[in-house]
Amino acid sequence: MENRGIQEIQEEIVDEFALFDDWMQRYEYMIELGKSLPQIAPEFKTDDHLIKGCQSKVWVHAHLDEDKLVFTADSEAIITKGIIAILIRAFSNHKPSEILEAETDFIDEIGLKEHLSPTRANGLVSMIKQLKLYAVAYQAQAESGA
Template sequence: MTIKAIQDEIVDEFSMFDDWMERYEYIIELGKKLPLIKEEYKTDNNLIKGCQSKVWLQGEQADDKVVFTADSDAILTKGIIAILIRVFSNQTPNDIIDADMSFIDKIGLKEHLSPTRANGLVSMIKNIKMYAIAFNAKA
């Protein structure tokens, strides 16, 4: 599935909720379903700088795709990284680099996060794109 198709699916899912409390609950549920990252990847090198809570992100290349795993010590943040992993994992580095991020505005995520969480979201996206740039440079 393309990044755009996954983003459209997420926008549709969020449109089913009437208010932001329901959306927060949905984000938390997504976080609970996030596959566990291996303990060996919970290192300072994989810690995303700029997040209020701890968020670990690990990316590796499998064939021509980038596969991400992540975890967080905060349940809402874990849900946010789960959304990003759903969008970007198993995509090519070029597709990740070129991805339009407007779906975040469409679901209203950034405007409904505290300023520190919104900064964390930007840091998460930046780290995901940095992995893609690094894997792209190797190719």
């Protein structure tokens, strides 16, 4: 499998969401995406891996596989699980530097923020922030040679 860039994956997500006529269909699609989420190992479903700022519990774990950051996650809420699944699809399996440089305009393009409750929209921002914080940490670790 050739390595596709974050931008390319984000465009694919935008195209998929464009196939649906209304937000009920898009929510159903997000729920389906949530079911395909790379599952976090039970030992990482701890407070240390909880994303702060989310109304629902969302756990995220990251590890380096060679030089790429791989994310796994879970959430107790089905819509939230779909949201984190979209973010992980966009950012997982990329170098920390690529994740840090990546824009998140695709979220606005699919209209996600405007169709979420204010608390879920804040949670979305917190999820993106957490994924980028993992990238910062692993980038720093790589640069220090640890």
